[in-house]
Amino acid sequence: MTATEQAGTSAPTPVLSLRGVSRSFGAARALLDIDLDVYAHEVVAVVGDTGAGKSTLVGVLSGAQQPDEGQVLVDGSPVALADPASARSLGIAAVFQDLALCANLDVVENLFLGQEVVRGSLLDEVAMEKQAWNLLGQLAARVPSVRIPVAGLSSAQRRAVAIARSLLGEPRVILLDEPTASLGLTQVAEFLTLVERLRARGHAVLITSHSLSDLQAVADRIVVLRLGRTNGEFRADHVTYEDLLAAVTGVAR
Amino acid sequence: MSGQAAPVRSDLARRLRSGETSALPITALLVVIWIVFQALNGAFLSSDNLVNLTQQSAAAGVVALGVVLTLHLGQIDLSVGAVSGLAAAIVAVGSVTWGWPLALTLLAAVAAGLLVGLLYGVVHTRLGVPTFVFTLAGLLVVGGLQLRVLGDAGSVNLPFESWLVRFCQTAFIPPLASWLIVTAVVLVFALARLRDRARRLGAELAAPSLASVLGRVAALAAVLAGAVAYLGTDRGVGAVFALFVALVALTDLALRRTRWGRFVRAVGGDAEAARRAGVPVRPVLLAVFAACSTLAALGGVLAAGRLAAANQASGAVDVTLTAVAAAVIGGTSMYGGRGSAWSALLGILVIQSISTGLTLLNQDQSVRYVVTGLVLAVAVVVDALQRRAREA
Numbered sequence: 164m165t166a167t168e169q170a171g172t173s174a175p176t177p178v179l180s181l182r183g184v185s186r187s188f189g190a191a192r193a194l195l196d197i198d199l200d201v202y203a204h205e206v207v208a209v210v211g212d213t214g215a216g217k218s219t220l221v222g223v224l225s226g227a228q229q230p231d232e233g234q235v236l237v238d239g240s241p242v243a244l245a246d247p248a249s250a251r252s253l254g255i256a257a258v259f260q261d262l263a264l265c266a267n268l269d270v271v272e273n274l275f276l277g278q279e280v281v282r283g284s285l286l287d288e289v290a291m292e293k294q295a296w297n298l299l300g301q302l303a304a305r306v307p308s309v310r311i312p313v314a315g316l317s318s319a320q321r322r323a324v325a326i327a328r329s330l331l332g333e334p335r336v337i338l339l340d341e342p343t344a345s346l347g348l349t350q351v352a353e354f355l356t357l358v359e360r361l362r363a364r365g366h367a368v369l370i371t372s373h374s375l376s377d378l379q380a381v382a383d384r385i386v387v388l389r390l391g392r393t394n395g396e397f398r399a400d401h402v403t404y405e406d407l408l409a410a411v412t413g414v415a416r
Numbered sequence: 417m418s419g420q421a422a423p424v425r426s427d428l429a430r431r432l433r434s435g436e437t438s439a440l441p442i443t444a445l446l447v448v449i450w451i452v453f454q455a456l457n458g459a460f461l462s463s464d465n466l467v468n469l470t471q472q473s474a475a476a477g478v479v480a481l482g483v484v485l486t487l488h489l490g491q492i493d494l495s496v497g498a499v500s501g502l503a504a505a506i507v508a509v510g511s512v513t514w515g516w517p518l519a520l521t522l523l524a525a526v527a528a529g530l531l532v533g534l535l536y537g538v539v540h541t542r543l544g545v546p547t548f549v550f551t552l553a554g555l556l557v558v559g560g561l562q563l564r565v566l567g568d569a570g571s572v573n574l575p576f577e578s579w580l581v582r583f584c585q586t587a588f589i590p591p592l593a594s595w596l597i598v599t600a601v602v603l604v605f606a607l608a609r610l611r612d613r614a615r616r617l618g619a620e621l622a623a624p625s626l627a628s629v630l631g632r633v634a635a636l637a638a639v640l641a642g643a644v645a646y647l648g649t650d651r652g653v654g655a656v657f658a659l660f661v662a663l664v665a666l667t668d669l670a671l672r673r674t675r676w677g678r679f680v681r682a683v684g685g686d687a688e689a690a691r692r693a694g695v696p697v698r699p700v701l702l703a704v705f706a707a708c709s710t711l712a713a714l715g716g717v718l719a720a721g722r723l724a725a726a727n728q729a730s731g732a733v734d735v736t737l738t739a740v741a742a743a744v745i746g747g748t749s750m751y752g753g754r755g756s757a758w759s760a761l762l763g764i765l766v767i768q769s770i771s772t773g774l775t776l777l778n779q780d781q782s783v784r785y786v787v788t789g790l791v792l793a794v795a796v797v798v799d800a801l802q803r804r805a806r807e808a
């Protein structure tokens with residue numbers, strides 16, 4: 164069930180929205196007056212060329228970066244996402260483009276970083292390790308051990324760890340910044356299956372990509388970013404490759 | 417899915433190469449040093465000499481413990497020596513010249529350290545100034561304050577009957593108490609390990625075999641009992657050394673088993689990644705700098721007690737160098753995010769052993785510097801090689 168279908172019966176409130184959000188880095192205007200809504204049970208793809216502002220968008224939505232102007236809304240009310248921890252406590256989790264794992268910490272330590280399980284005042288390693296195996300099992304992720312530093316894992320394994328971390332605590336919104344960038348075809352297919360499972364479980368999922376075709380199979384809506392602005396929004400089942408290409412590159416058809 | 421942890425022993429070589437077993441090589445080094453000095457001079461391993469060695473390690477070791485914490489962040493505080501010197505001056509001048517109660521001067525000294533550390537933390541977190549340079553400025557300022565506090569005399573003696581001097585020089589843990597402490601520590605360790613094993617088995621996770629748990633308990637019991645028994649043939653375990661070891665053990669617990677410790681290692685490994693994972697990076701940095709300077713001040717107080725005096729040479733550059741060298745020789749990485757509180761103990765024991773051993777052999781300061789410098793150089797090279805092995 165997509166947001167558009169829901170709209171017929173009642174007017175659902177988006178879980179996460181942006182209103183008039185702008186963000187600059189010196190002279191570089193990474194985001195300009197962005198409006199965006201993400202609904203539960205929905206997969207939104209944000210596509211755009213390199214430098215279009217996708218990572219900045221994920222940064223603002225996840226509390227890792229603050230907008231210069233505009234508002235972030237959760238369930239329709241404005242919130243201040245001062246840092247990633249406050250976004251997390253509102254049910255927003257992100258997998259960053261560079262994964263943001265601490266290479267010196269092991270898999271369990273990374274998975275629970277910032278959300279450790281404690282018993283008394285000491286860490287409950289047993290509970291965390293148990294849950295780590297469960298989470299990675301759900302993702303069908305194969306890691307040799309959850310007690311080796313992440314530095315020793317392959318990049319696919321690291322990505323699995325980062326995704327598993329985002330799923331911890333059942334967040335309502337999951338933001339994935341270019342998750343398919345370094346994946347082979349089989350791995351992309353596996354990843355899309357995972358995203359479908361997340362949507363079925365009711366999560367709102369936002370995925371960015373610079374590829375036009377990777378996400379079309381799974382996305383409900385596709386939002387095009389170009390030079391920091393939204394340059395079109397499409398129903399994924401109706402849009403053609405040519406329409407998307409035109410919107411992404413800004414070349415009129 | 418559960419219980420797939422790699423077998424413990426098969427990857428020992430990899431862990432050695434990448435530095436995950438930092439205590440093993442350094443313990444071996446310590447044993448080698450002891451054997452060599454014992455071969456050169458039969459008095460080296462006498463209980464009398466070992467008691468002196470442990471007593472002399474305590475003050476510098478406490479300073480090194482603070483350095484271990486900042487190294488965990490990949491940072492360095494070059495002013496620990498100066499802070500320890502200022503603390504020594506405050507205690508001596510405060511209690512002797514100004515006639516304050518000793519306990520109050522001790523509090524003032526430690527508070528001064530805390531303040532300096534907080535200041536470093538604020539400057540570092542707000543302005544992003546590299547601590548390496550900023551603490552150099554702090555070294556000069558604090559060193560100047562130390563001279564000012566000491567005044568014209570430049571040196572103040574503490575009376576031998578003051579409890580600080582007695583604590584640092586002549587207080588030893590009575591034999592019965594020593595044995596009770598050893599028994600309690602071994603029991604707590606054994607119970608914690610066994611309970612951990614039981615919980616892991618209950619959760620269907622890979623658990624160490626009962627034999628290996630009992631082996632570890634036996635090893636700990638042997639080391640502690642051996643030390644207490646042998647030192648007991650002389651004066652026993654000094655109070656100040658026991659305090660140092662207790663601080664190390666507490667810091668180790670905090671680093672390995674608390675959220676705070678995990679945050680410290682995360683920030684030291686990758687501060688930006690830690691921030692995006694929701695770690696409160698600034699408070700963590702602040703706490704570590706504060707803890708480092710506080711420990712430096714405490715070390716200075718203990719040094720004043722040991723020497724029964726504070727003077728202009730208290731907390732000289734030598735103190736900083738020894739503390740940093742001890743932390744690195746002990747196996748804490750300079751690159752941040754890796755190390756152990758125990759490296760303060762092992763590192764300072766190595767440095768003190770070299771120093772004491774060479775003194776027994778009638779070698780002077782010059783040889784001591786060269787040998788300690790060479791050991792430090794080896795430690796730095798090993799640290800760099802291990803880092804490369806991890807990244808490969």
Ligand SMILES: Nc1ncnc2c1ncn2[C@@H]1O[C@H](COP(=O)(O)OP(=O)(O)O)[C@@H](O)[C@H]1O
Nearest residue numbers: 188191192193212213214215216217218219220
């Ligand atoms: N930390 C930063 N400092 C300066 N410029 C930045 C920074 N982050 C992003 N930018 C600029 O903002 C624009 C958008 O970047 P980004 O969000 O990373 O795009 P994308 O993820 O779509 O490739 C680019 O022009 C980039 O150079």
Ligand SMILES: [Mg+2]
Nearest residue numbers: 217218260341
């Ligand atoms: Mg990007």
